[in-house]
Amino acid sequence: MFDLATGEEQWDATYEAKGRLMYAGSRTTPAVSDDRVYTCGGFGQVTCFERKAQKIAWSIDLAEKYGGQLPMFGWSASPLVLGDAVVVAALGQDVGLVALDGETGDELWASQPVGTSHSTPALLELLGESQIVFLSTPTRGSGQDVAEPTTISSFDPATGHLLWQVETLLTGFPIPGPVQIDERRFFVTGGWRAGSTMMSLQKDGSAYELEELFHIDRGAQLHTPILHGGHLYMLANENWNDGRARRAEGGLMCLTLEGKELWRTKDAPFFGRGNAILAGDHLVLQDGFNGTLRAAHPTPDGYHQVAESNLFGIDDRKDHQMWAPMALAGNLLLLRSQDTLLCVEL
Numbered sequence: 001m002f003d004l005a006t007g008e009e010q011w012d013a014t015y016e017a018k019g020r021l022m023y024a025g026s027r028t029t030p031a032v033s034d035d036r037v038y039t040c041g042g043f044g045q046v047t048c049f050e051r052k053a054q055k056i057a058w059s060i061d062l063a064e065k066y067g068g069q070l071p072m073f074g075w076s077a078s079p080l081v082l083g084d085a086v087v088v089a090a091l092g093q094d095v096g097l098v099a100l101d102g103e104t105g106d107e108l109w110a111s112q113p114v115g116t117s118h119s120t121p122a123l124l125e126l127l128g129e130s131q132i133v134f135l136s137t138p139t140r141g142s143g144q145d146v147a148e149p150t151t152i153s154s155f156d157p158a159t160g161h162l163l164w165q166v167e168t169l170l171t172g173f174p175i176p177g178p179v180q181i182d183e184r185r186f187f188v189t190g191g192w193r194a195g196s197t198m199m200s201l202q203k204d205g206s207a208y209e210l211e212e213l214f215h216i217d218r219g220a221q222l223h224t225p226i227l228h229g230g231h232l233y234m235l236a237n238e239n240w241n242d243g244r245a246r247r248a249e250g251g252l253m254c255l256t257l258e259g260k261e262l263w264r265t266k267d268a269p270f271f272g273r274g275n276a277i278l279a280g281d282h283l284v285l286q287d288g289f290n291g292t293l294r295a296a297h298p299t300p301d302g303y304h305q306v307a308e309s310n311l312f313g314i315d316d317r318k319d320h321q322m323w324a325p326m327a328l329a330g331n332l333l334l335l336r337s338q339d340t341l342l343c344v345e346l
Contacts, residue, residue, distance in 0.1 A: 001051070004329060007343060011054040017043050025338055027076035028120075029325055031086065036102060038086050042074030046088050048105060058105035067092035069116060072140055076118035076175065080132070082157050087121055087132060089114075096153070097121060097134060099160060109160035114153055116140055119174040123157065126183060126201050130157050133178045135188060141172015145193040145240045148172035152188065152199070152210075164201075164208035170194045176224040179232070181257060185213065191221025191238035198259060214259035218250075222323055223275040226283070228298045231256060233283060235271055236264065242272070242319075252276070252285065254300055265303045269294065273323045279333065279346055282306070284326070286335050290314035291322045293335065293344070311344065312337055 001010045021027075021042045031038045036057065037049040044062035049055070062068035062075065068091045077089035082099070085108055090098045096114035100107060117136035124133050132155040141148050150170035154163040171190025179187040181198070189196035198213040221238035232255040241249040251265035265271075272288030283298040291312040297304040314320060320337060327334040331346045 001054075002341070004332060004343065007341070013049055013054065013056050015041075015045060015047060015056065015059060017041050017045055019043055021074040023073065023321065025321065025324065027074050027118075028078040029327075031079040031081045033081055033102065038079040038081065038102070040075055040077065040079055040088055042076075044068050044070065044075045046079065046086075046100070046105075048086075048102070057103075060100065060105055062088065062090045062092075062098075066090035066095045066098065066110070068095075069093070071116050071118050072143075072173070073118055076120075078120045080121050080123060082123065087157075089117060089121060089134070091116055096136070097132065097155060097160065099157075111153075111155050111160040112162055115151060117174050120177050122177040122180075124178065124180045124186060126154075126180070126186070127203050128183065129163075131155065131163060132157050133186065135170075135174035135178065135190075137172055137174060141192070143172070143192070147194045148192075150174055150188075150190065150194075152178070154208075164210065166199075166210040168197060168199075168212065170197060171219070175222050176220050179225050179227055181227065185257070187225065187227075187232060189219040189225060189234065191219055193217075193219070193238070193240050195219045196225075196234070196255075198257070216255070216259055216261070218253065218261070222273050223325065225255075226276060226278050226298075228278055228283075229300075231262070231298070231300050233276065233298055235274070235276060235285075237270065237272055237274075237288070252283075252296075252303060254298075256300075262300050263302050272319060273321075275323070275325050277326045277328055277333075279328055279331075282346075284333065284346070286322060286326055288322050289317050289319050291320065291335070291337055293333075295346075311335075311342055312340065 047059040080087040096111040114136040171194030218236040225234035237250040247267035247270040253264035274288030295307040
C-alpha cells in the first residue's frame, strides 16, 4: 500500500505463487471496499487484505478448491464487489462464477460452469434487474485472427442462478467486459479480428430474448470501450493491425450507437494495447508502447488532442507492454509501466 500524496510505501503483505505465465505483469486490478482489498492473482489465488490490520485475512486457491482451469494467459478476471460479497471467476469444470463472503471467504453461491475466459464479470442493470453479465468460451480459443464462438451469460447476483445465456460469433479469448448502453442494450467486443456486437435484451413473461442489433468488423483486444455523450470510444488495436504496415487499420475510434464509425485516428496516433479512462470531460489515453500520456476531447466530430507528455522518458516505439488500466482518484491519475508506478496531477 502506498501513500497517494508521496508514493511512500506504508505496508505490504505477500503470498507465494509459483509458476510462469505468458507475458510479465499482473492481469487484474484490486477491488476495494471500506476496510478490505480483494485481489485475484494470475494463478488463481483470491486474497483478501485487511487495510487497518495490514495483513491477509483469507486466501482461496481457485484451482485447488474449485478445479479451476488456468486460462491461456493466466487468471485475468478482476474481483467484483457486491455489498458484502465478492464475485470471482473460478472457471472449473463444475463451477463457473463464485460469490464469496467478503469477511470470511466462505462460499455464498456457485454458478453453473461457463468454460474459460479472461474477462471480468460486470454488474449491469437490464430491464430493471441487476444482472451479472459474463463473457466466456466453451474451450480455449485457437489464437488465430478469426471470429470464434463466445458465450454471454447472465446470473442473478443474489443466488448465482442463470437468467439467460446466448452464444454469438465473437472471440475465442474474451477480455473486455460488456458495456451497458441503456436498460435493454449492451455492447461487446473482442480482439483477434472478432469485431464488436450491439445486443438487445427483451423479456416475454419469464423468458428472455436476445437480439443482435449490429456487428462491425473492428474490435478492442484488451480494454473495455467507453460510453460518453451517446457515443462509444474504442481502441481498435489488436494483433492483426499491430505491425507498422497495418496500424492505419487501428487507432482510437468513435462509434454511433447504431454502429456507424464517425472517425478513427488510424496511426496518428496509434496507441498499441494501451488504455483509456474518462476524466471529467476529457479522454485520457496511455500509449501501450512507450507510456506517452495524451488527453483529448471526446467528441463525435473528430480527435481533438489537447495535451501530450512522455512521462516515462522512453523515446523508442518498441512495445514496452504498458497495457495495464489506469486509475483516477480525484484529479490524480495513476499509471504504470512494467517496473514503475507514476502518479500525475491532471
